[in-house]
Amino acid sequence: MKLLFICSKNRWRSLTAEKIFEQYGVYDVKSAGTEEGARIKVNAGHIGWADWIFVMEKKHERRLHEKFRQELQGKHIIRLDIPDDYEYMDEELIDLLKGRVSEYIEVPEEHT
Template sequence: MDVLSAGTASDAEVPLDGELITRADRIFCMEARHRKAIRARFPTDAGGKSIINLGIPDRYRFMELALVELLQKKLDPYLRR
């Protein structure tokens, strides 16, 4: 499984772009506002893609243990398929 992470913010370490969206089999986001931003900025690339909102508040620091644990819990049902 190939996994990439990118951000919707303009100052993201790895900014999301149309190529990443096109290559993605599945797109996960932490909050509804991220899903809206992706659909608004990349309407063609994201048009037919399922963007799954994990419902995780975007308030954690990078690789914070609580975030990692929450991501594992929320992503597990999708990654078992």
């Protein structure tokens, strides 16, 4: 299963999610950002690649729909509602990500 995590600049939230979920070894994981100046800017290739797309905020979901309407058809898009209040690998952010994502996909038991 291929997971794509999206935030604004791909520096803190989505990059943390990528690092956390790739360590399980059961998912292919990428992350990207929606804004100019993002570490990795989301493109149509990312959308086409992903089975599940997790966005941090409503604005990220809106930006994806505006730019990639065609590519998003048939895709699972999940809004996690995680504000931009955390730094990279913040423990509270990690707990939030694991908790919210586990509502949609299986998080391996030893890593919950």
